[in-house]
Amino acid sequence: MMVALVATTFAKTYALNTTCGTSVSVSSGTNYTNQQLADMLNMYQLADCGFVPDLPVVIN
């Protein structure tokens, strides 16, 4: 008996909101990690708002 394996790809859409009020939708056949989405958001943030939130993080 032959078994055929069929891979089905579902497109997933992510809405990313910048801090200056714009929004970008990204769709992909793969699931993005939180790190990937955060990096993409930073790119859109730079393109749309001209900056990324960049306060130094310190443990006191």
Place this chain on the structure above:
Amino acid sequence: MNKSISLLILVLLFVTLKSSSQNKKNDSFTNFAQYKLSYKPDSLQSKVMTEYMVLMFNQKISGFRSTARYVRDSIMATAAFNNKSMPERMSIMQRYNSKIEEYIITDLENKEITYTTVAKLSTYVYPQYTEKITHTWVITKQTKKIQGILCTRAETNRFGRRWIAWFSNEHPFPFGPYKFYGLPGLILELSDTTGSYVYELHNLRKRNITYPRNPDDNIIKVSKLKSIELYNTGRYTLAMFKDAKIEGRGPEYPKKLQDILDKQRRSENNPIELKP
């Protein structure tokens, strides 16, 4: 034939599990130091960037990570974070942005540095390499106090720069920022002679910390040069967007994003390692 296939599957399963368990290995540290890093990514500009860096250590090994990544790693490992909505998660992630992505382990016994960074490709991978480094320190008689702790000056050449370190015999841990180690005591201050990279102790305390040897999955072992190449591809090209479809923006949007990355590449011309 079937037995051979079963054996192969068993071997593959064992290798996968072994690899997985190695990736999940934790290190235990007993001390915590935090440094303020001031650096000039662009040698043509006087603009100084600031990040705080964490050095975790015991008598044998140290781990070095940006404070933002250190905190974010901890938050992301919690169920509370993963139960939040995507916008909430992104909001938290943005609070812990860091331009310094690496995690550096210094293994004193083997005189070996393990360096892991990220390559932001369509699927993220984490290039990792090891290098044997023995620093040749020249210890001088010059001393000064840093936060009330008596320190001695030492110098070395490494990565195409001359480095000045101030270490303390009161804290007999031979570790320091970045890939620097091998002095009789903890390095409290480190800078190169051009002032491009300056690490200053912010705080120092005893603290028991358990931290993953590899904070990220998808580790790939590569050469140092390959690691730099992969990192640069992820940082300065739109590789991460390769399989993504951006909606609601015109066809010129990718060009706008690439222009930003080109500008970023031009402004990051002063890496810590001038000669890797």
